[in-house]
Amino acid sequence: MSNPLYETLFGKYAGHSTTFLYLPDGKTISHDSFIRMAGRSANALREMGLAVGDRVAVQVDKCAEALAVYAACVQSGLVYLPLNAAYTPAEVSYFIEDSGAKLFICQGSKEDELVAVAEKSGALLETLNADGTGSFTELTRNKDDTFKTAERDGEDLVALLYTSGTTGRSKGAMLSQNNLLSNAETLVELWQFTERDVLLHALPIFHTHGLFVATNVTLAAGGSMIFIPKFDLDSIIENLPNATTMMGVPTFYTRLLNDSRFNKDLTQHMRLFVSGSAPLLAETHVQFEARTGHRILERYGMTETNMNTSNPYDGERRAGTVGFPLPGIEIKITDSKTGEALADGEIGEIEVRGPNVFSGYWQMPEKTAEELRKDGFFITGDLGTIDSDGYLHISGRNKDVIISGGYNIYPKEIEMLLDEQPGIMESAVIGLAHPDLGEAVAGILVAEKGETPDLDELAKAISASLAKYKQPRKLLVIPELPRNTMAKVQKNILRQEYKDVFKQ
Ligand code: MCA
Numbered sequence: 001m002s003n004p005l006y007e008t009l010f011g012k013y014a015g016h017s018t019t020f021l022y023l024p025d026g027k028t029i030s031h032d033s034f035i036r037m038a039g040r041s042a043n044a045l046r047e048m049g050l051a052v053g054d055r056v057a058v059q060v061d062k063c064a065e066a067l068a069v070y071a072a073c074v075q076s077g078l079v080y081l082p083l084n085a086a087y088t089p090a091e092v093s094y095f096i097e098d099s100g101a102k103l104f105i106c107q108g109s110k111e112d113e114l115v116a117v118a119e120k121s122g123a124l125l126e127t128l129n130a131d132g133t134g135s136f137t138e139l140t141r142n143k144d145d146t147f148k149t150a151e152r153d154g155e156d157l158v159a160l161l162y163t164s165g166t167t168g169r170s171k172g173a174m175l176s177q178n179n180l181l182s183n184a185e186t187l188v189e190l191w192q193f194t195e196r197d198v199l200l201h202a203l204p205i206f207h208t209h210g211l212f213v214a215t216n217v218t219l220a221a222g223g224s225m226i227f228i229p230k231f232d233l234d235s236i237i238e239n240l241p242n243a244t245t246m247m248g249v250p251t252f253y254t255r256l257l258n259d260s261r262f263n264k265d266l267t268q269h270m271r272l273f274v275s276g277s278a279p280l281l282a283e284t285h286v287q288f289e290a291r292t293g294h295r296i297l298e299r300y301g302m303t304e305t306n307m308n309t310s311n312p313y314d315g316e317r318r319a320g321t322v323g324f325p326l327p328g329i330e331i332k333i334t335d336s337k338t339g340e341a342l343a344d345g346e347i348g349e350i351e352v353r354g355p356n357v358f359s360g361y362w363q364m365p366e367k368t369a370e371e372l373r374k375d376g377f378f379i380t381g382d383l384g385t386i387d388s389d390g391y392l393h394i395s396g397r398n399k400d401v402i403i404s405g406g407y408n409i410y411p412k413e414i415e416m417l418l419d420e421q422p423g424i425m426e427s428a429v430i431g432l433a434h435p436d437l438g439e440a441v442a443g444i445l446v447a448e449k450g451e452t453p454d455l456d457e458l459a460k461a462i463s464a465s466l467a468k469y470k471q472p473r474k475l476l477v478i479p480e481l482p483r484n485t486m487a488k489v490q491k492n493i494l495r496q497e498y499k500d501v502f503k504q
């Protein structure tokens with residue numbers, strides 16, 4: 001096979017008139033039409049002068065055409081770099097420059113703000129709007145809808161996904177054909193996906209969950225997706241009767257449980273509900289079963305590794321656990337200081353090895369060496385334990401990260417911005433329990449001597465540089481930050497002190 005990922009996800013469906021996408025306006029796109037759309041995009045990309053290995057950065061709304069750019073990149077050997085639509089130009093600028101993207105496709109409404117970003121790093125700039133129009137779409141018009149698939153092998157780079165770092169500098173995780181392919185094939189089998197499945201897709205397509213899990217699994221199985229722009233209760237309720245499966249972050253499930261229309265009648269035909277990206281409270285798992293009779297299947301993954309573990313399809317889906325290592329993947333629990341393996345039942349660092357594990361961070365050999373051991377084990381930064389039945393429990397994190405509604409937010413990035421603001425001496429950014437988002441961001445500030453910062457002004461000042469979901473929902477000024485004898489800020493004390501800030 002010349003391009004295994006392309007063949008498995010896309011190529012094999014050429015000529016198939018089966019439905020791939022059900023769109024919000026009632027239209028459908030067949031597998032064959034989708035592949036032709038991707039072919040036109042691949043020809044456009046080639047004619048723009050892009051060559052195998054070049055990076056294509058994409059910051060657009062969720063639409064079929066955006067998915068076709070992903071398919072076109074796989075087909076033509078380009079490296080797909082999806083970006084959260086909420087990122088500000090300041091955030092995007094780093095990704096474009098660091099990746100050396102040759103092409104940046106953005107929303108038409110943001111073009112004016114992003115011209116300078118593209119120019120600075122010499123990237124071409126094209127647009128793609130939520131309705132599928134845009135300058136990129138114009139370039140695909142009248143192009144041949146077949147494209148000679150680029151020869152690629154399993155080790156070749158197919159995507160670059162940026163994940164923020166605890167030092168405040170984002171790292172591009174390099175994912176190969178094999179990383180994505182092995183995971184998709186494993187999950188199809190484990191979760192028993194077939195061409196009869198219709199997945200209710202309400203996740204964003206710029207992260208692993210919505211793109212490499214939901215979309216790749218559906219494509220590998222030959223199923224279809226009800227492709228809705230974002231999570232919206234009314235459209236979920238309206239579309240559930242036509243779906244067989246759904247994947248979501250825990251917020252999806254808590255929001256559904258808060259709606260009385262979500263009941264057994266609406267869900268009894270469903271085959272599977274999957275949750276991940278953030279901890280699903282055992283309480284949510286139990287309530288969901290009581291309401292619908294379904295046990296949510298919780299799994300655990302990361303941008304760097306795709307999916308690592310899953311509760312069983314057949315067998316007990318145990319609340320508060322993320323199940324067993326996927327076939328072909330090894331998990332071990334180690335002592336954070338020595339790296340020595342710990343016995344079952346002990347809490348330590350979760351490490352993972354397998355064909356799913358990325359090959360390193362883009363142009364960051366030192367960072368790669370810190371997290372990816374020579375023997376292939378990746379140090380996840382998550383803490384956990386394996387119980388006597390082999391289920392993995394995630395008990396905490398060894399990295400300073402907040403997970404809000406399934407998005408990872410690194411406090412360091414926000415603290416660096418807050419510390420720069422006039423009148424602020426220092427800050428500590430923490431995640432506090434939030435009934436809807438799991439955790440939400442709070443900024444604890446210490447003012448310069450004699451200063452009384454205007455918190456509204458401060459919030460406004462940082463909003464230009466930070467995506468909305470990262471912006472603190474609460475800012476508090478306190479006289480000093482608690483520190484240990486090594487002068488390290490004790491965030492655990494702050495988290496305890498302010499634990500009820502977002503509780504209703
Ligand atoms: C939106 N806002 C948020 C979030 N999302 N704030 C904090 N955390 C968030 N996650 C902001 C909006 O800008 C808005 O601001 C305000 O909060 C309320 O918006 P709302 O309409 O309620 O939010 P929403 O649009 O409904 O979004 C919430 C959401 C969404 C549905 C939970 O964030 C989402 O789809 N999350 C999924 C994330 C995901 O796919 N993660 C996978 C990463 P304002 O009103 O002031 O303008 S991959 C991963 O983690 C690994 C690999 C894995 O294991 O899967």
Ligand code: AMP
Pocket residue numbers: 163208275276277278279280298299300301302303304322380381382394397403407408
């Ligand atoms: P990301 O960097 O966006 O890929 O997020 C990966 C992180 O999400 C992991 O390191 C975990 O901390 C967290 N995560 C993913 N799935 C789960 C889960 N089922 N339970 C708890 N945490 C999870």
